Amino acid sequence: MIKSELVLKIAEKNPHLYHRDVERIVNRVFDEIINTMKDGNRVELRGFGAFSVKERRARTGRNPRTGESVEVTEKRVPFFKTGKELRNRLNGKD
Incomplete structure (x- = not known):
């Protein structure tokens, strides 16, 4: 959707x-x-889930095409954890 x-x-x-x-x-x-x-901050929608932010540290990565080392900067990424009600409804445990 x-x-x-x-x-x-x-x-x-x-x-x-x-x-x-x-x-x-x-x-x-x-x-x-x-x-x-x-x-x-964290956003929690009871029964649905919680949105939060995770910090990713800077690291040395690898370009898969060339094999060359690449510096990856630190960044913040969104994270979603499902709520109990959502999990239960998805699994048919109304």
């Missing part, structure tokens, strides 16, 4: 809301998650 499909489904289930308002709400939720993670 892509973001536009999510907006469409929410708009269909909530006919009292305008499509443009649903789109703004979805964008705002995503923006808040991103901004919170950007500040190094």
